[in-house]
Amino acid sequence: MSATRLSTPAPAVSSVIADTLREQASTWLFVAKTLLAFFVTGWIAMRLALPAPSTAMLTTIIVANRQAGMVLAKSFYRALGTLAGAVAGVTIVAMFPQQRDLFLVSLSLWIGLCAGGATLYRNFKSYAFVLGGYTAAIIAIPVIDNPPAVFDSATARISEVLLGLLVSGVVSDVVFPSRMRDVLRRTAREQFAHFVGFVRDSVGGAIPRDSMERAHLRFVRAAVALEDLRSSVIFEDAEARSRSNHLRLFNQRFMAASTSFQSLHHLINRLERARRDAAAQALIRLYAPLGEALDAPIEAGAAARVLLPRLTMARDAMHANATRLRAGLDGEQDLRDFDTGASLLHRFAAELHDYVDAAAMLQAPHVIGGAAERVRFDRSNDFLGAGIATIRTTLTMLVLGAYWIESAWPSGASAMLLATVFAGLFATTPNPTRVTWYVTLGYIGGMLAGFVCEFFVLTQLDGYGLLVIGVAPFLAVGLVMMMSPRYASHGLGWAMGFAYILALKNGQTYDPAHFINDAVAQAVGLGAAAMSFVVIPPAIGSVWLRRRQLARLRAQVALAAEAPLPGLRHRFESVNHDLFSQVVAQTEPGSADSRSLIAWALAVHETGRALIELRHDMAQQEIPATLRPHLEASLRTLARFYERPDAQGYLLARDAVATAIAGVGEHTGMASLLEHLHLIRMALLDGESVLAAYMPDTPLSEEIAHAP
Amino acid sequence: MPREIALGDALIPGLLVLFVLALLVLWLLDGLAGRLGFYRLVWHPPLFRFAVFVCVFGAFALFLH
Numbered sequence: 015m016s017a018t019r020l021s022t023p024a025p026a027v028s029s030v031i032a033d034t035l036r037e038q039a040s041t042w043l044f045v046a047k048t049l050l051a052f053f054v055t056g057w058i059a060m061r062l063a064l065p066a067p068s069t070a071m072l073t074t075i076i077v078a079n080r081q082a083g084m085v086l087a088k089s090f091y092r093a094l095g096t097l098a099g100a101v102a103g104v105t106i107v108a109m110f111p112q113q114r115d116l117f118l119v120s121l122s123l124w125i126g127l128c129a130g131g132a133t134l135y136r137n138f139k140s141y142a143f144v145l146g147g148y149t150a151a152i153i154a155i156p157v158i159d160n161p162p163a164v165f166d167s168a169t170a171r172i173s174e175v176l177l178g179l180l181v182s183g184v185v186s187d188v189v190f191p192s193r194m195r196d197v198l199r200r201t202a203r204e205q206f207a208h209f210v211g212f213v214r215d216s217v218g219g220a221i222p223r224d225s226m227e228r229a230h231l232r233f234v235r236a237a238v239a240l241e242d243l244r245s246s247v248i249f250e251d252a253e254a255r256s257r258s259n260h261l262r263l264f265n266q267r268f269m270a271a272s273t274s275f276q277s278l279h280h281l282i283n284r285l286e287r288a289r290r291d292a293a294a295q296a297l298i299r300l301y302a303p304l305g306e307a308l309d310a311p312i313e314a315g316a317a318a319r320v321l322l323p324r325l326t327m328a329r330d331a332m333h334a335n336a337t338r339l340r341a342g343l344d345g346e347q348d349l350r351d352f353d354t355g356a357s358l359l360h361r362f363a364a365e366l367h368d369y370v371d372a373a374a375m376l377q378a379p380h381v382i383g384g385a386a387e388r389v390r391f392d393r394s395n396d397f398l399g400a401g402i403a404t405i406r407t408t409l410t411m412l413v414l415g416a417y418w419i420e421s422a423w424p425s426g427a428s429a430m431l432l433a434t435v436f437a438g439l440f441a442t443t444p445n446p447t448r449v450t451w452y453v454t455l456g457y458i459g460g461m462l463a464g465f466v467c468e469f470f471v472l473t474q475l476d477g478y479g480l481l482v483i484g485v486a487p488f489l490a491v492g493l494v495m496m497m498s499p500r501y502a503s504h505g506l507g508w509a510m511g512f513a514y515i516l517a518l519k520n521g522q523t524y525d526p527a528h529f530i531n532d533a534v535a536q537a538v539g540l541g542a543a544a545m546s547f548v549v550i551p552p553a554i555g556s557v558w559l560r561r562r563q564l565a566r567l568r569a570q571v572a573l574a575a576e577a578p579l580p581g582l583r584h585r586f587e588s589v590n591h592d593l594f595s596q597v598v599a600q601t602e603p604g605s606a607d608s609r610s611l612i613a614w615a616l617a618v619h620e621t622g623r624a625l626i627e628l629r630h631d632m633a634q635q636e637i638p639a640t641l642r643p644h645l646e647a648s649l650r651t652l653a654r655f656y657e658r659p660d661a662q663g664y665l666l667a668r669d670a671v672a673t674a675i676a677g678v679g680e681h682t683g684m685a686s687l688l689e690h691l692h693l694i695r696m697a698l699l700d701g702e703s704v705l706a707a708y709m710p711d712t713p714l715s716e717e718i719a720h721a722p
Numbered sequence: 723m724p725r726e727i728a729l730g731d732a733l734i735p736g737l738l739v740l741f742v743l744a745l746l747v748l749w750l751l752d753g754l755a756g757r758l759g760f761y762r763l764v765w766h767p768p769l770f771r772f773a774v775f776v777c778v779f780g781a782f783a784l785f786l787h
Contacts, residue, residue, distance in 0.1 A: 187768040187771075187772070188766075251767075256756045
């Protein structure tokens with residue numbers, strides 16, 4: 015693919031212009047749609063005489079996105095968060111209408127808890143938590159002097175937000191929608207084509223370790239990206255929703271197949287490094303039919319279906335070849351290596367077949383049967399990071415609240431509100447200090463524009479039509495900035511600051527003193543939020559959290575060794591992928607951190623999967639009582655070693671596995687157990703893996719390395 | 723059907739209740755249409771969906787008349 019890109023000549027001027035225009039057109043379409051939603055919302059809110067039309071209008075800016083599915087997903091969670099926050103706000107006011115201290119403490123605690131909850135989720139679910147937090151503040155704080163009005167405040171807030179969501183949902187979905195379904199379809203197709211292509215091209219045998227690592231990175235990213243897309247697209251497209259389960263199944267099978275594929279290649283690599291070419295070559299020959307089966311054009315329409323019969327044939331051919339190739343080997347070690355590889359290869363072929371089958375089901379024009387196996391994409395969450403976010407947000411609120419009470423600052427409420435909103439909104443971004451700073455800059459710019467607009471433009475105008483014309487150019491500046499990757503945060507700040515400070519309502523008031531007071535208070539609130547991120551830095555992206563995530567990744571082996579078996583395979587794969595992609599998103603590509611992470615992830619993946627397979631086989635057959643303690647000891651020592659890697663634990667695990675292999679070897683009919691154990695052992699002894707650091711310095715003699 | 727409904731002593735407009743009901747019905751119809759692949763026959767699915775909602779909600783609103 016890269017070769018073709020290199021060989022193309024420089025694009026012609028006309029195509030450059032066309033590309034630029036296309037890009038610009040999508041930006042301006044976004045601006046036009048957002049402005050349309052903004053002003054339609056404002057008009058309806060004013061017609062319905064809602065108390066704060068500006069809230070509804072602000073909502074349309076907050077949920078604005080190029081993709082209709084994103085808008086709908088964000089709207090859905092925003093609605094949920096707003097309802098929950100309204101209930102909390104009313105409850106808090108009802109509990110402490112007279113005690114301002116208790117009121118502030120409980121409100122701060124609620125907001126903090128919501129901010130903490132937000133860090134536990136990725137995508138828009140976290141947004142619902144943020145909303146739940148600050149909606150309570152928005153409802154409760156303005157009525158602090160008049161508690162009986164809290165119910166009206168809550169209903170007004172809910173109506174305004176829901177109105178804004180409704181209008182922007184309809185506008186973004188109906189007016190020239192940009193569909194994410196196509197992106198999803200393309201991503202799924204690309205994932206499929208990449209993986210199949212990669213498998214087909216690597217039939218030749220050895221893949222260098224770094225290209226293996228890159229491939230792993232790509233597979234993980236593809237799996238997580240697909241899951242993220244799926245969770246948004248289901249809001250946009252009923253057809254995607256009805257296939258949602260198939261899509262999850264497709265993704266799970268992809269993860270399973272890619273793990274087995276990697277184990278297989280590590281095995282072949284190890285055999286070649288150990289100069290055990292006979293076994294390696296036999297495995298590569300055994301592998302060949304699979305590559306031929308996949309060697310079909312996969313870009314064409316009903317592609318996956320074509321591959322299915324070919325794969326079945328390849329699997330039959332592999333079964334037939336296995337006995338023949340096995341007969342060609344001699345020597346106990348070669349035979350055992352071959353058996354291990356062959357069982358892995360059969361597992362991989364079966365998983366590949368399932369994966370292609372899932373792809374064919376997805377490509378079918380109609381949903382086949384409703385009964386796709388229900389699978390979940392489990393995520394991995396760090397509760398300590400959430401705790402830090404909770405403490406930070408609560409403290410910010412308490413400090414501002416104390417300042418508000420002590421200084422009796424009339425605009426304290428505004429400052430408090432803004433701090434709440436921003437401390438919550440940006441707690442989940444990787445670099446909140448910088449983002450908050452950019453947004454603050456944009457926000458101040460937006461407020462300045464708002465000043466010019468309100469006192470020099472709006473005072474000259476009369477009627478809604480003219481208001482639209484007067485306001486739109488100022489707002490469009492921010493919206494255009496939102497679409498450029500570099501100024502997106504500035505633009506968001508600009509649009510929010512402008513819309514919020516303008517506070518459009520039916521009886522617009524023109525009071526410069528009040529305007530400036532409010533602007534100062536909002537800037538202080540933003541500054542407080544930014545400060546809070548400096549004082550208590552967020553856990554996300556820190557070395558400390560990365561270390562914890564790495565430890566959790568290693569603990570996945572313990573999960574594989576000890577967690578209850580039903581559903582464990584899916585759970586292991588999805589949590590692994592999620593964790594891995596979290597850490598990858600937070601490390602620089604190519605850095606030492608990132609390299610050691612990938613090395614660990616590969617080891618965890620391989621050993622974990624082998625342990626799960628081992629346990630499945632153990633559960634299926636009768637294990638003699640003399641043997642069971644050995645097997646359990648090797649599971650236990652491996653789990654402990656991965657949880658807390660050190661040289662001593664390594665030796666324990668290695669010896670336990672060797673003992674188990676020796677024990678299993680004495681019984682007949684346990685070939686599959688032996689193969690899994692052998693695979694685990696070879697992974698443990700791999701001198702190129704991350705475990706090499708824990709190996710004793712003395713080189714292993716041949717008989718220890720291949721202890722019976 | 724009454725114009726306003728008392729829910730825990732808070733008066734709720736009947737139109738709001740009907741709106742929520744219409745949304746539910748739309749969600750059902752939408753899921754059904756997606757499952758049957760009906761949207762492939764439609765030029766602009768979101769617009770179609772929106773129009774269906776207007777029809778459903780309009781029909782429901784006749785109860786208030």
